[in-house]
Amino acid sequence: MNLQETLSKQVKLALQASYNIFLETIEFQATRKEFVGDITVVIFPMLRFIKGNPVQIGNDIGNYLVKNVEVVSAYNVVKGFLNIEIQDAYYVQFFNKISTKENFGFVSPKSEEKSIMVEYSSPNTNKPLHLGHVRNNLLGYSVAEILKASGKKVYKTQIINDRGIHICKSMLAWKRFGHGETPESKGLKGDKLVGNYYVKFDQEYKREIEIIVKDGFTIDSAKAMAPIMLEAQNMLLKWEAGDEETVALWKTMNQWVYDGFAITYRNLGVDFDVLYYESNTYLLGKEFVAEGLKSGVFTKEDDGSIWCDLTEDGLDKKIVQRSDGTAVYMTQDIGTAIQRIKDFPDVGGMVYTVGNEQDYHFKVLFLILKKLGFDWAKNLFHLSYGMVDLPSGKMKSREGTVVDADDLIEEMAITAADISEELGKLEGYSDEEKQALYKTIGLGALKYYILKVDPKKRILFDPKESIDFQGNTGPFIQYTYARIQSIIRKADFDYNVILSPNEVSLHQKEKELIKQLQLFPEVIQNAAETHSPALIANYTYDLVKEFNSFYQNVSILGADELNEKIFRVQLSKKIALTIKKGFKLLGIHMPERM
Structure with missing residues (x-):
């Protein structure tokens, strides 16, 4: 109690x-x-x-x-x-109880509890990952880690959108203009190479539209008549028919993209336990449409199309199968969700990390799955998040104006280097140590800036502002952690002695720190329940502020009594460990020196 x-x-x-x-x-x-x-x-x-x-x-x-x-x-x-x-004794006893607990605040999973599957990233294989994907990946990965810390077993997954007209656009542009080049021959990551041809397709498409419009056709007619678009649509039909040459090119270019994604994920520090591919799942769900028809969940229109009427639930009518018998995205998502439970029978719920433009889609999906009688459908959650804007404006993939994730990660490290050099904090570091530190600071700044904001809110991302060494930023928290490590290294006495309550007289600042530590387990549970890494981020910042107030007002290594020194070093060490664990839940690494 x-x-x-x-x-x-x-x-x-x-x-x-x-x-x-x-x-x-x-x-x-x-x-x-x-x-x-x-x-x-x-x-x-x-x-x-x-x-x-x-x-x-x-x-x-x-x-x-x-x-x-x-x-x-x-x-x-x-x-x-x-x-x-x-009484002080209560706080000292509490601190002694947690001081040797490495996993303080973390709960071990119970074998009888159902697992949770967290989906995030889920990119298209026609372009590199961009800033929007960065927020998606950071949110999904962090929520998965927080759920694990709260005592859940978690599977991290993504569904890779590896089929459709957008893929054929890149494929066709490469066939027309690529002259056989590869990522190796070009010295370029595969996802970037394929993305360049997606942009090239759009440029050529616009050029053809202009020519057709000059001949007197409307823009809408020109878009439908453009030869390159007609050829891309024909390529999609060939792929669906299993045309050998088309499928071979599709496999080759997708593999280029997968190899590129793997590098980005590694640099970003995220991973997955299981992958799903849309090319394998887009036909799933049709059998459940038939079952839904029998049970009365779905109805068939005169033209043969099949719908789900959700008007009594405050939504609208949703098509689940076209009149020609082909599936829509909703059908695929129904089938994929059901398939995941078949693949992992211990899963009792799922979290979908998808932007807020899909809010309505997931309301419909979850409701249909409930109507189909799946008990686990009540444990589905849409982790909806707002867009990420830049001071320069919106991003557009087709026009090649997106902020590439790899470029952003590199820019953050460069910005961290510039600011660190200005502050002159790196005396005695080798060049290799400096580069590693710049990456840690830059990536920490990026992740913290994005994750400290409630997921539902839109973000205006300013790279330079995120790497400020003062205020509510990743580098400020990393610097405080490194400062504590310096204190611990300078402690030239045995500080591992467990002091009894009557051997410690608490300063008010020490008491405030212990009270802040007491909140950590509850914050993890709240963050898990609300799917909000922002709670962890802002708790960690509050803990750091409290420590810095303690540091400025109380002498640690210069205390008069040995017992005071021992307790204050122990307390500082526990604060550092809690900061590190909080940041680990956000996917952020801690430098031992700064």
Whole structure:
């Protein structure tokens, strides 16, 4: 039972003893900085059940707690707030309990619990990953890690969109203009090479449209008549028919892209447990359309198309199969979800990391799966996120104006190098050590800047602002971690002795740090429940701010008493470990020196 649970139970007993009433819940909050106390009971909600003065009620509860709860040392009442002071011994005992726990805050998975599958990335194989994919990958990976830390077994997955007209556009442009070049002959990552031909297709398409419009046709007619588009559509038909030459080219160019993606994922620090490919899944779901027809979930129109009427659920009618018998994306997503449960029977829920432009799609998908009778459908979650904008404006893949993920990662390292050199913090580093540090700082800055924001919010990403060594940034937190490592290295005494509560007199700043540490397990659970890495990011920043206040106000290695030095080094070390673990959940590495 934690402190709040203990106090809640005792406050209820106090109310029974003094007023003969029982309350279901007691409201707590952190004591405001201007008042003395460690935790505050809010009296005002009790006035609905108790007639009386809130100050008197607070005093009655406070007196009861001092007499009956060993860890309560004193109290004060300010209007309708009962501020409770907790004995130092409680905090020292708590710290001793967690000081040697490497996995403090993390919960081991229970064998009987169902697993969760987290989907993220899911790119098209016609272009490199860009800034939008970066946010997607960072969110999905971090949520997966947080869910694991909260006690869940997790599978990380993606579905690679490796078929369709967009793939054929790159393939056709390469056939027309590529002259047989390869990533090796060009000295270019495969995804970038294929992406260049996607842009080339669009340029040629626009050129053909202009010529047709000059002959007197409308733009819409010209788009439909353009020879290069007609040829791309024909190529898609050939692929679907299994044409040997077309399929061979498709396999070759997709492999170039997969090889390129692998490098980007490695540089970004994300991974996957299982991959799905749209070319293998796009026909899935049709058998369930037939079952849905039998059960009355779906209805067939006069033209032969099949629909799901969701109007009674506040949505609209959704097509699940065209009149010619071909599947739509919804059908594929239904089939893929069901296939995943077949492949991994221990999965009891899924998280889909997809931009907010697909909010409606996932409402429909989840509802249809429920109507089809799948019990696990109630545990599906759309991790919806906002776009990432740049000061220069929106990105467009077809026009080649996207911010390439690899280029962004490299730019972040260069920016980190420029700022670090300006600050002059790297004396004694070899060039190799410097480059590794720049990458750690740059990537940490990028990840933190994106993950500290609530996923639903749109982000304006400014690379230089993200690498500020002051404020709510990754480098500021990394620098604090490195500062603590420096303190530990300078400690020339044995600081591994476990001190008893009567050997430690806590400074208020030490107490505030321990109170912040107490929140870590709860923050992990809340972040898992809400699928929000921002809670971890901002908790870590608050912990770092609290440590820096402690560092500026309390002497650590220069303390008068040895026991003070020992406890403060132990506390600093635990803070550093918690910062590191928090950042690990965000996929961010920590430098030992900066």
